[in-house]
Amino acid sequence: MGKMLGTGLRWLLSSLIFAQVHAFYIPGWSIKSYQEGEHIPLLVNKVYSDNTQLQYAYYDLPFVCPPTGKTHGSGLLSGQSISLNLGEVLRGDRIVTSDIDLTVGHDTRCSFLCNQEVTRKDLKRARELVKDGYVVEWIVDNLPGATSFVTVDKSRKYYAAGFKLGYADYTSSTGKPRYYLNNHHTIVIRYRSAPGRDGERGGKVVVGFEVYTKSIGPNGKREEGCPAELHDVDENFELYMPPNKTSDSLLEKSQHASHAHDDMDEGDDDDTITIPYSYSVYFREDNSIEWNRRWDLYFVNQEEGSRIHWLAIINSLIICALLSGIVLMILSKTIRTDIKGYKEASAEDGRIRLTRKLKSGLRSPKLEKTSHGLLDQGAQGDDGADISSDDEALEDVTGWKLLHADVFRKPEFGHLLAPLVGSGMQLLFMSLGLVLLSAIGILNPSFRGGFLSASVGLFIFAGIFSGYFSARVYRTFDGQNFRKNALVTACLFPGLLFSLIFMLNLFVWAQASSTAIPFGTLIALVLLWLGIQVPLVYVGSWYGFVRTGPWEHPTKTASIPRQVPQQAWYIKSMQSILLAGLIPFTVIFIELLFVFQSMWQDKSGYYYVFGFLSVVSIILVLTVAEVTVVTVYVQLCSENYHWWWQSFFIGGGSAIWIFLYSIWYYLFKLHISGFVSSMLFFVYSFMACCVYGLLTGTVGFLTAYAFIRRLYGAIKVD
Template sequence: MHADSRFCRILASFVTLLTFANAFYIPGYSIKSYRDGETIPMFWNKIYSDQTQLQYAYSELPFVCPPSGRKALSGLTSGTSLTLNLGEVLRGDRIMVSDYELVMGEDQEIRYLCSQQVDAKGLKWAKQLIGNHYEAEWIVDNLPGATSFVTTDKSRKYYAAGFKLGYEDFDRFAMEPRYYINNHVTLVIRYHRAPGRGGDHGKKVIVGFEVFPKSIEAGNRDPATGLPEDLNSVEHGMELDLRANATYVHGNVTYSDDSSASEVEEVDSNGLLTIPYTYSVYFREEEKVEWGSRWDMYFVDQEDSSKIHWLAILNSLVISGLLTAVVAVIFGRTIRSDIKGYKSEDMEGGKTKLKRKVRSPLRSPRKSLEKLGGLLDHADADAEGDLSSDDESVEEITGWKLIHGDVFRAPAYGSILAPLVGSGMQLVFMATGLVVLSCFGVLNPSFRGGFVSVGLALFVVAGIFSGYFSARVYKTFGGVLWQKNVLITGTLIPGLLFSTIFVLNFFVWAQASSTAIPFGTLIALVALWLLIQLPLVYVGSWYGFVIVGAWDHPVKPNVIPRQIPVQSWYTKSIQTILIAGLIPFAVIFIELLFVFKSMWEDKSGFYYVFGFLAVVCVILVITVVEVTVVATYMQLCSENYHWWWQSFLVGGSSSLWIFMYCAWYYFVKLHITGFVSSMLFFVYSFLACAVYGLLTGTIGFLAAYAFVRRIYSAIKAD
């Protein structure tokens, strides 16, 4: 046990230092300040919608102005794609320098960007994207462009990242929808005085980036500049329709009631719609918002829901408290009284006499206690006589005490259970690291893609923990081919995850979505898996199997397995798993609402109340431990010694209810359309629930294992 603790402490310290070294942003540091007249680059990222899981790179849309590649902005050339970290690539980011010119402190009432010609195919796609409520994400100084809102009491303003590509209007006369694209944006850059000496020298920091989109018709523009005559009084928007905007369609002249042949052609003779794009820029000082708290505007909604988070914690504490009381009764009264009553000391002659009564042959298949094994090593021959003679002061041997000779018998398919436990410990380490780093602010929205990148790094490094625990459990089960166990541990769970994602990637590729993982990234993931994680699994397995070895058991299994009596309905596997899973699910289901909303509805939003999440996770772990211990104790009391797999399944059983909760959330809360998007939702939900079940199942298994060893060790020690 000392070797275990030293090994874990050394590795945990090393990985923590490594993670902190790679984190590039902590609130209050890495401040970028600008002087008046300094150019500020603006980046295009992607478009997304809460009705689909497919995202697209904004710069690749056929109906927007492509970057010219000729403008130099703060050392960056427009049209240049930024190098992304692994997390950004996996989350579908595609960041490119745009042609928009932003100069600190200089307002621009209106500027012309370009005119983009779109064919019928491009218009059809634009209508589909607008109909699916797609939003665009632009970035300035690492802040996503946001749509501003006001709280219901009008006391505070808050941001929702992204802005609409366009809007849909229903034509009551034609009985069909009409689509308008937002071809003008008003950019409001909010700044604050730079902290420290930079502010004394007139430098400023950006604390807000607001985008106000608008649709402006193509007519009534200056032919020389392409700018609308009056930006404030626009009668019609830019409709995505060839007939509504056309002066020439396939060579046939078609005039509207208020059009003339001298007007600027919006559709040429080939049926191409020309969409003019313009923008305005305004800089406004924000005195109340500091640079270190600029992200708070995106989380006002989460702050307002703090009462619900406290309600979730209170709900979790009540459930966990009741379970704790049950476990305390089991440990403090029932088990302790069983252990004390199991043996009684007779000080006469300095010998220990066992005063027990054998169960009737009608009640138990075992007719004698000749095979009590290690539990009777210190008893003399006189104790055997007392078993049948002293009927007044004896206690009947029942329940978990009867199966002492079978409780540590190796389970069926132990060669699969051991790798699952090892992979579960790998996930425990990864999840703990992510929650801790998030609570300390190392992982935050400014570290774009950091949650995924650091999570993958922790998972790969934790391969050494996976190998260590898998090897020890494998050897405890009597395994000898530890190299084979290394291969299974290192490839089973990562291989299943990678294979599933690889197959899904084909469907996403077919949709030309930026969510599709590039082939080079897939090769990098395989390299991380086979060249780094697998060797670490080997090192951990070698240390756990060869150096440390198996866990010791207080009782050796009998040669002949004991017959298991007929079980009650509530102790059967399926019923126990379903009932036990409800309790951990009840602990976390309120907090799951916020997690799901952040993941599936607010695609550009961020879940940032990690303090509440950490508290709920701690209560969840305690609940899983207690539920598994109670379920294992009830199973042993029913004389069923097949607890190994049962404890693992009970620990992870709440994942079944979470998956059903995902299905309910899909049909009731979401508005996802399309086969591919629906498939992605359910497959990703299944993978997430499987990972969660593996993590909590491992915690339950180790808790039940420690519990069983403890109670049977106490009997042997008495």
């Protein structure tokens, strides 16, 4: 059996890693070839920074060249918005066609784009964005414009998505920063012959899109708007406007630049300065890159992390194996021995009573159930003999066996627990679908916004599972109004998420950021929620409540609840939740580093190792289930039957540790500035922890419920 499990695990790991390697393209999908002289549209998207959570649409910036509306060879008008999927809108994309002309095979040393006249206020805005480290995202043939680097050993080239809006330089005399704007872009399009018949007809496919930036001052010699010299630039374009621009000579300007820029805030806001923009285009054939491997360059610098991913899997397997050993020991030795002793004691007690009845010739005394759930007899038999020692056969019936009349007593606020379990199952099915689609390559970096779109779609359609499981748990708690339960299930958790997102939007809208969800998209989400998810939850609730019914319990519940004795400190609610939650957190801790880095610290990159993530997720689910079983068993042995809510909180306890980890990550790893960005970080972290806690809490609850039903079903004596 162990050999089979080992073989299966090795096969699963191999297949998932293989899927990860080939997860960026499915053959035949979205390949586009171009002929010589054909126009390739260059799309501009947004600017973003690793130091803030606010993004801005590129053409919303007041200091860049606005679109002119001219027609390109592709039939698109510059400034024309490209239709986006739901995920792209939610991630802040605003994709628009640009004026930059890319014609296959035609190199352009320099093309003048525009002279953009900006005010002092606009210039200060540009300086703030450069200071925060914003980078620009352009798109050609679905590839983001990249900055090219080489590895430390200079053996391989790799890409970092995006290019810098500007840069800072520190003067040696003052030690204070001076900020410069990149206003010339050198675009390098790498191509190769298209595969198949398109290549035979001269078709070419894009395999690389690189952007190199320069900052060129406005006072140099220019020819038709372009700088005369692109290689040896004497003066860079500094984001600085002196208090009285019109009276300053070039020498005075340099003297101003040597001082602190505090005086830039002084002066008339109507003062203007002209920013010249230009670009160069070069097409270079590169047969070393296959079209279906062109995204690999964006991940070369991350391949060294594969060893750490393997370390995470080994760490998770060791912890899971130790827990499995503990659970097997409990099931195979302790519980089996307890059940055997309980049944033998019950049978012995029955034989003793039957013998006394036959000897006395009288009907045995009335048997009553005490508050401890045991069968007690009178202190003396009818013949006057002391028979208190007759119950010695049951003296070993202690701990969890005493709770058979109370363990399935319905919990307080069960009408809230049922909807939470239903929402947890909804999130579980959504997560399984996302990991599976990502591991096999359908959700990949080339499918921009696909992950978020699939998340919303799977969450909406998984509402039927939410309603089903919520209704069954609700009916098990003797609930009667399944319509009310269905409404609570459909609105409780989605309503919390929508309320948080809407309140965040109020702050982000005030910042004019593309991170804000448009009002029309919010309306669409509400329609999806109320028009599709709520009916699906109702259908699932009806089927689970009416057609399937409640889960049957193996023991009956006494009318009078027993008193719970004093509990040890480590069994008390909060202590057990924190202690038990620490174990699943250690399972995912290493992989969590990569997830956090991808989400918060390196937004120009992509999280792509879904093969590793799927394996760690499976181990996580097993760990949560085993931790919950062990913790609940210890609680039952302490004669505490309040396990319903406790199992749910124990399963989701690691969410507390993840949120604490996010606070540490914010304080020591990130450099986020500004109230709105900090609020976005903490609210998004809270929402993610709620999703994780609901999911793992549901796993813990259902595992504990199945374990307890099996446990108390085994001691039922016929």
